[in-house]
Amino acid sequence: ETGVTQSPTHLIKTRGQQVTLRCSSQSGHNTVSWYQQALGQGPQFIFQYYREEENGRGNFPPRFSGLQFPNYSSELNVNALELDDSALYLCASSLGQVPRGYTFGSGTRLTVV
Amino acid sequence: KNEVEQSPQNLTAQEGEFITINCSYSVGISALHWLQQHPGGGIVSLFMLSSGKKKHGRLIATINIQEKHSSLHITASHPRDSAVYICAVTKYNNNDMRFGAGTRLTVKP
Numbered sequence: 001e002t003g004v005t006q007s008p009t010h011l012i013k014t015r016g017q018q019v020t021l022r023c024s025s026q027s028g029h030n031t032v033s034w035y036q037q038a039l040g041q042g043p044q045f046i047f048q049y050y051r052e053e054e055n056g057r058g059n060f061p062p063r064f065s066g067l068q069f070p071n072y073s074s075e076l077n078v079n080a081l082e083l084d085d086s087a088l089y090l091c092a093s094s095l096g097q098v099p100r101g102y103t104f105g106s107g108t109r110l111t112v113v
Numbered sequence: 114k115n116e117v118e119q120s121p122q123n124l125t126a127q128e129g130e131f132i133t134i135n136c137s138y139s140v141g142i143s144a145l146h147w148l149q150q151h152p153g154g155g156i157v158s159l160f161m162l163s164s165g166k167k168k169h170g171r172l173i174a175t176i177n178i179q180e181k182h183s184s185l186h187i188t189a190s191h192p193r194d195s196a197v198y199i200c201a202v203t204k205y206n207n208n209d210m211r212f213g214a215g216t217r218l219t220v221k222p
């Protein structure tokens with residue numbers, strides 16, 4: 001069984017640009033969660049998708065949006081990038097609407113300059 | 114005050130030592146997770162607990178629901194255990210996962 005794959009691994013964007021990050025969930029999982037981890041801090045919950053519908057959202061502005069596809073892979077889109085958006089973005093997949101166990105990807109490191 | 118607090122923030126140990134990392138939380142939870150994060154960012158899920166104690170090899174995790182406290186123990190520590198260990202909770206009846214700031218463990222040979 002394959003794990004969670006995130007792409008790209010590293011990305012540099014300019015302030016004001018838009019970015020799309022991608023996540024392929026583990027085989028058999030139908031829930032995807034996204035987290036932002038700033039340097040030296042613990043991850044912060046952005047949102048979660050279950051069967052293509054948003055299933056929970058953390059305290060992030062609307063310029064953070066997401067999508068889940070019928071194959072349960074997912075995208076995180078961030079518009080109007082700010083310098084503070086520089087972070088490691090982690091994706092985790094799980095099974096069920098109220099997940100219990102999670103499989104994490106290795107993350108995408110985004111640098112906004 | 115963060116909903117999930119870990120201690121210590123940094124920990125240096127000699128190879129072979131017994132290590133304990135503590136986690137306290139202030140919200141109702143459905144599960145508590147211990148995660149391991151290596152340099153570069155990848156996270157590995159070590160344990161998911163809702164009660165009692167779990168053991169995998171040299172790692173032991175315990176949780177006291179009444180006291181809202183969990184501990185991660187590493188017996189016979191090894192340099193390859195060097196990583197950041199993160200405590201996270203899944204809030205009760207919610208899909209929001211809250212994370213501690215992590216404990217950076219360095220095990221010296």
